[in-house]
Amino acid sequence: MIPSLQRYNELKKDLNEHAHRYYVLDAPVISDAQYDLLYQELEALERDHPEWISADSPTQRVGGAVLEQFNSVRHGQAMLSIKTQTDSEESGAKSFDDRIRKELSLAQNDSQVQYVAELKFDGLAINLTYLNGVLVRAATRGDGAYGEEVTQNVRSIMQIPIQLRSPIKGAPIPEWLEVRGEVYMKRSDFDRLNLRQLEKIAQGLKNEKTFVNPRNAAAGALRQLDSKIAAERKLSFFAYGVGAVRGKASIALNTNLQQHELDSVLNALTQDETASRVEISLNELRAMGLSSHWEVLSWLKDLGFPVASQTQCVEGVDGLIDFHTRMGIERTSLPYDIDGVVYKVNRLDWQLQLGFVTREPRWAVAHKYPPQEQFTTVLGIEVQVGRTGKLTPVAKLAPVFVGGVTVTNATLHNEDEALRKDVRVGDTVIVRRAGDVIPEIVGVVLEKRADQSLPFEMPKRCPICQSPALREPGQVDHRCTGELYCSAQRMQSIWHFASKRAMNIEDLGEKLIEQLVQTQIVKTVADLYRLGLSSLMVLERMAEKSASNVLKSIESSKATTLAKFLYALGIRHVGESTAKDLAKHFGSIDAIMDASVDQLLEVRDVGPVVAMSVVAFFSQPHHRELIEQLRALGVHWQEVQIDLDAVKPLQGSTYVITGTLNGFSRDQAQELLESLGAKVASSVSKKTTAVIAGAEAGSKLEKAQDLGVPVLDEEAFLALLAQHRSE
Numbered sequence: 001m002i003p004s005l006q007r008y009n010e011l012k013k014d015l016n017e018h019a020h021r022y023y024v025l026d027a028p029v030i031s032d033a034q035y036d037l038l039y040q041e042l043e044a045l046e047r048d049h050p051e052w053i054s055a056d057s058p059t060q061r062v063g064g065a066v067l068e069q070f071n072s073v074r075h076g077q078a079m080l081s082i083k084t085q086t087d088s089e090e091s092g093a094k095s096f097d098d099r100i101r102k103e104l105s106l107a108q109n110d111s112q113v114q115y116v117a118e119l120k121f122d123g124l125a126i127n128l129t130y131l132n133g134v135l136v137r138a139a140t141r142g143d144g145a146y147g148e149e150v151t152q153n154v155r156s157i158m159q160i161p162i163q164l165r166s167p168i169k170g171a172p173i174p175e176w177l178e179v180r181g182e183v184y185m186k187r188s189d190f191d192r193l194n195l196r197q198l199e200k201i202a203q204g205l206k207n208e209k210t211f212v213n214p215r216n217a218a219a220g221a222l223r224q225l226d227s228k229i230a231a232e233r234k235l236s237f238f239a240y241g242v243g244a245v246r247g248k249a250s251i252a253l254n255t256n257l258q259q260h261e262l263d264s265v266l267n268a269l270t271q272d273e274t275a276s277r278v279e280i281s282l283n284e285l286r287a288m289g290l291s292s293h294w295e296v297l298s299w300l301k302d303l304g305f306p307v308a309s310q311t312q313c314v315e316g317v318d319g320l321i322d323f324h325t326r327m328g329i330e331r332t333s334l335p336y337d338i339d340g341v342v343y344k345v346n347r348l349d350w351q352l353q354l355g356f357v358t359r360e361p362r363w364a365v366a367h368k369y370p371p372q373e374q375f376t377t378v379l380g381i382e383v384q385v386g387r388t389g390k391l392t393p394v395a396k397l398a399p400v401f402v403g404g405v406t407v408t409n410a411t412l413h414n415e416d417e418a419l420r421k422d423v424r425v426g427d428t429v430i431v432r433r434a435g436d437v438i439p440e441i442v443g444v445v446l447e448k449r450a451d452q453s454l455p456f457e458m459p460k461r462c463p464i465c466q467s468p469a470l471r472e473p474g475q476v477d478h479r480c481t482g483e484l485y486c487s488a489q490r491m492q493s494i495w496h497f498a499s500k501r502a503m504n505i506e507d508l509g510e511k512l513i514e515q516l517v518q519t520q521i522v523k524t525v526a527d528l529y530r531l532g533l534s535s536l537m538v539l540e541r542m543a544e545k546s547a548s549n550v551l552k553s554i555e556s557s558k559a560t561t562l563a564k565f566l567y568a569l570g571i572r573h574v575g576e577s578t579a580k581d582l583a584k585h586f587g588s589i590d591a592i593m594d595a596s597v598d599q600l601l602e603v604r605d606v607g608p609v610v611a612m613s614v615v616a617f618f619s620q621p622h623h624r625e626l627i628e629q630l631r632a633l634g635v636h637w638q639e640v641q642i643d644l645d646a647v648k649p650l651q652g653s654t655y656v657i658t659g660t661l662n663g664f665s666r667d668q669a670q671e672l673l674e675s676l677g678a679k680v681a682s683s684v685s686k687k688t689t690a691v692i693a694g695a696e697a698g699s700k701l702e703k704a705q706d707l708g709v710p711v712l713d714e715e716a717f718l719a720l721l722a723q724h725r726s727e
């Protein structure tokens, strides 16, 4: 052989092996740069000797002519479909196992049937044909007998070997081999593709669109006439079985055939009526030493195919149920979509014995999961107003059961999202809910759209108070400018004010707030503290008992902490932890109200957005007035004067609070200590400075006494505070 031809063949083999290690095993042994060098060497040889270029060269994965249409080709062995069992977990697996045992005439006391349990990938079935170990054809399923030839697109799928690896041990490479499996798109590749599509649409490229799910995107990529586009879309593959198999010397293939010659050889092979005979293939496999489906899968792995690592050999019905349950849980964390699992009888001789009914094997069944996607119709698009005035378009849907719950709403988030999805009233849409994720509309079925439908428009005015709704430059959200004039904002802000982590007004429920706001009995949160029995009892369905409960919980909410009060005000961007930080840092509401942006920026975790939002809030006179009113009505907390420059007097000490204090809640006591620089811990150790023990203190007090940690009663605690606050 010419030395350089030898080198050429070696390079092909090495590069294919490295691609396998990289894309299938995820365990490369050379760097990308080293790979590129070898690849360039191969390209150079091909430039000098175009006559050497063969189908199994890595350079043949990309490029190729743009096709006019796809050829229809005959599969060696028909591509079957598979019976679907949608019954519940137990009965689905049980009825399959019962049927198999009956058909195989197995007695009650015969041992369990062995099955291979696989994932049912949500992609497209593909038939890969190898002649003497070289990929020569790939075809879609089509009608089962004939499919469309998509070889050039499939060559670009790096997980699919273009040249089979020689297994070190066991079965050799047959002359003719059909490998069956699923072409799919990973969710991450799908997301990236849709992002790229969005960019193209934004650039004004007309014929571009986004895809509704990975399956549709994979189907679109596979059916690209321009294989360069297919290659960009990053498809993946899993092998799950074989079709026609003819071992060495059974058809005596001439090696070194050119592509067009291979094509006619293949056409002749598939036209031969014996090609479709399943028993011939099974006997070939057996002659190669493979007697079970599990062995076939592991042989396919040796040949270079990816086989899903979840695939498992299980015993009997219990094994099937267990697999179904486990994969049902694992499903949402897989990097790709599955719509069920597949059970297959492991023994090939039993598969042969069980045979087929019409187009389905009797030895396999698909056991589906409830769908994560469903079709439904959009009944309307409602715009909801949030506490801070944010307008959110929400699609109202005809109720649909998906991902385990009935879905009636799906948020469209904001104007940009709503326009991007172009969801319209009356549209048929695909709703998706995977795991615990919020349900979302993934796409519109445009074919079903009514001619007269109109695009959604964000309202120019707040749907509740009719104040102008504005979208600030650089922002995605529209906001109602009505603030407290807007009853929706009022209601939401009162609801927030009363919520557990804010003022914790237990008996003030959502319905009651709605009534109070609508009747205008309550206009601001201060009005809550002006409520009396008589004003509550004018409301529908309000008995004296419940009215007095409401008043009681309003009354007890008056004793609070600065942090909770701040949080309750509902300042934009001031969540619970920021409120705590602000309270700790400044010590009093007056200090916070008067703080400048710069002073606010000194607080841990406070950035410009929060700082400006706080300043903006307190620059509004009606907010200051509201705070005054609340204080006058009896809302109170312990304030501490903090000299921001001074080292805090209790810096470095750690206190534990236990039991019930009379004058303070736990939170108040903690806040006071922290404002003086102390840490408050939840358990006592030798390092504890002192334990503050109220009435009915229990084990923590005992522990302190055991360890000799000082104990302060409430009086001593007050003295401690007094001492340091006057410093």
Ligand code: IVH
Pocket: 080, 081, 082, 083, 118, 119, 120, 121, 122, 123, 124, 125, 126, 181, 182, 240, 241, 342, 361, 364
């Ligand atoms: S076996 C003789 N195994 O489901 C049995 N099919 O109707 C032939 N599918 O579109 C199919 N995952 O592409 C088999 N692990 C799996 C599968 C699987 C997905 C698809 C297949 C076809 C449909 C079967």
